[in-house]
Amino acid sequence: MPEFRLYNSLTRSVEPFAPADGAKVTLYTCGPTVYNPAHLGNFRTFLFEDLLRRALHMRGWSVEQVMNLTDVDDKIIKRAAERSISITELTDPVCETFHADREFLRIQRAEHYPRATAFIPEMIDLVKRLEANGTAYKADDGSVYFAIDKFEGYGRLSRLDTREIRAGARVAQDDYAKENAQDFALWKAAKPEDEACGAVWDSPWGRGRPGWHLECSAMAMAILGETIDIHAGGVDLVFPHHEDEIAQSEAATGKPFARFWCHGEFLLTDGAKMAKRVGNVSTVADLRAEGVSAAALRHFVFSTHYRKQLNLSGAALEASTEAVRRIGDFSDRLSREKAGSAQLAEAADTLLIEATTALSDDLNAPRALGALFDFIHAANRAFDATGTDTSALARARNVFRQVNAVLDVVPDRGTDDSVLASWVDQQLADRAAARARRDFAAADQVRKALEEKGIAIEDSPTGTRWKKVR
Ligand code: AMP
Ligand code: ZN
Numbered sequence: 001m002p003e004f005r006l007y008n009s010l011t012r013s014v015e016p017f018a019p020a021d022g023a024k025v026t027l028y029t030c031g032p033t034v035y036n037p038a039h040l041g042n043f044r045t046f047l048f049e050d051l052l053r054r055a056l057h058m059r060g061w062s063v064e065q066v067m068n069l070t071d072v073d074d075k076i077i078k079r080a081a082e083r084s085i086s087i088t089e090l091t092d093p094v095c096e097t098f099h100a101d102r103e104f105l106r107i108q109r110a111e112h113y114p115r116a117t118a119f120i121p122e123m124i125d126l127v128k129r130l131e132a133n134g135t136a137y138k139a140d141d142g143s144v145y146f147a148i149d150k151f152e153g154y155g156r157l158s159r160l161d162t163r164e165i166r167a168g169a170r171v172a173q174d175d176y177a178k179e180n181a182q183d184f185a186l187w188k189a190a191k192p193e194d195e196a197c198g199a200v201w202d203s204p205w206g207r208g209r210p211g212w213h214l215e216c217s218a219m220a221m222a223i224l225g226e227t228i229d230i231h232a233g234g235v236d237l238v239f240p241h242h243e244d245e246i247a248q249s250e251a252a253t254g255k256p257f258a259r260f261w262c263h264g265e266f267l268l269t270d271g272a273k274m275a276k277r278v279g280n281v282s283t284v285a286d287l288r289a290e291g292v293s294a295a296a297l298r299h300f301v302f303s304t305h306y307r308k309q310l311n312l313s314g315a316a317l318e319a320s321t322e323a324v325r326r327i328g329d330f331s332d333r334l335s336r337e338k339a340g341s342a343q344l345a346e347a348a349d350t351l352l353i354e355a356t357t358a359l360s361d362d363l364n365a366p367r368a369l370g371a372l373f374d375f376i377h378a379a380n381r382a383f384d385a386t387g388t389d390t391s392a393l394a395r396a397r398n399v400f401r402q403v404n405a406v407l408d409v410v411p412d413r414g415t416d417d418s419v420l421a422s423w424v425d426q427q428l429a430d431r432a433a434a435r436a437r438r439d440f441a442a443a444d445q446v447r448k449a450l451e452e453k454g455i456a457i458e459d460s461p462t463g464t465r466w467k468k469v470r
Contacts, residue, residue: 003360005017009261017230019229025229026229028231028232030234034070034095035079035090035091035094037101037284040283040297041234041275041281044264044266047302052230055363063111066224069113088117104284104288114222114223119218122222124201125218126221128204143208144185144187144205148167149165153247154243155181155243158239165182166182181240184240187209189205231262267309269281291422293416293420294412294415295408295410295416296320296321299320299407324409338390339386339388341387344395347396348398349395351399372407375400427446431447455469
């Protein structure tokens with residue numbers, strides 16, 4: 001097998017990767033801030049991490065993955081205060097939606113989903129360690145800050161120009177720009193709005209709550225140890241989140257916090273980063289309402305390398321829906337056929353080599369998908385020519401299963417079809433309503449929308465029937 005290589009943001013280069021202990025990869029992935037259902041931009045990052053996890057499995061390593069759920073931070077407190085509810089009342093239902101959406105997209109379950117509020121003692125201990133060695137100090141606003149000029153490596157991950165570092169100046173909010181690289185809050189003194197929504201804990205520095213960056217360091221080290229193999233997230237986390245995580249963790253332990261830092265690029269809509277504050281988000285619920293399957297979204301996301309920006313569009317999702325339909329048809333044929341030929345076995349061998357090579361080369365999923373389509377083409381030709389070799393067929397099935405175990409792009413006859421069916425039912429109800437109010441133009445529009453998705457409809461005295469024609 002080719003060497004497994006990953007781009008490491010720390011060194012700005014693609015490097016050979018293997019777990020430190022040779023067998024198990026410890027992987028920390030920054031999870032969602034649970035004040036709103038995660039959007040497809042967040043899920044692009046989680047899908048990149050799912051690809052990473054599955055590619056590591058493909059290489060025969062086991063994976064222990066942590067994905068935290070940030071259930072206390074500035075944004076959550078603000079939202080809870082607006083609604084006059086507790087942070088738990090706000091975050092509990094969002095955590096449930098997250099898991100339902102994750103399962104829909106077939107993102108494998110991580111081993112741990114720690115909630116920040118369950119790790120407050122570990123966070124306090126970390127701040128105590130930093131205070132004891134002089135890298136943390138309590139300021140006159142009652143909060144505890146990290147002194148960035150006391151940590152030599154500060155700014156290494158995000159290539160911060162050291163002239164920009166303003167020691168002594170302090171930034172209290174969780175998220176801030178690079179121009180504001182200042183001492184950041186580890187532990188924030190309680191404000192009345194924190195008390196009101198239950199975001200407060202006792203600490204040696206008085207009542208307060210953790211800063212966002214501290215949460216990840218404490219949870220990662222408590223569960224995975226002081227040096228982890230891979231830490232991943234979206235590119236927007238490089239600064240300040242990951243820079244600050246490194247500072248707090250390494251200043252406390254004197255050991256490297258993560259050996260590899262891996263970052264996925266943004267999902268865009270109309271050229272702008274998909275973000276809640278921009279207001280251009282779509283969610284898994286929207287996707288389901290449009291009848292787009294998990295397989296299609298996975299195909300869409302994996303068709304672009306994770307370190308390139310990707311624009312969400314209806315046309316691209318349509319193309320992916322069509323692509324996975326071909327994959328699904330082929331998968332059916334593979335189950336139906338009774339034997340293969342030497343050409344089939346050869347095509348399978350090629351697929352295995354090319355897909356493993358591509359996925360081992362900094363997770364080149366677009367190339368792996370290309371190899372999969374080449375295989376489907378060659379295998380269909382081999383089947384058309386008929387054969388009698390049952391071991392060739394077994395080989396083809398086995399390789400197809402192995403590659404799909406990483407990409408997971410075969411439409412599911414159960415879930416995916418039922419998503420489509422409920423979308424069609426909704427369209428038919430809209431069409432019936434339009435006809436009832438004699439709005440035939442609207443009814444025709446619905447029929448066109450259905451045709452575009454390959455659905456033919458037929459009216460009969462007992463109601464409207466539909467079928468998939470392509
Ligand atoms: P958040 O819930 O904002 O903490 O984000 C959760 C994850 O989604 C982080 O890894 C972010 O970097 C990532 N993320 C946020 N917006 C996008 C986007 N538009 N495209 C890709 N990843 C994103
Ligand atoms: Zn984090």
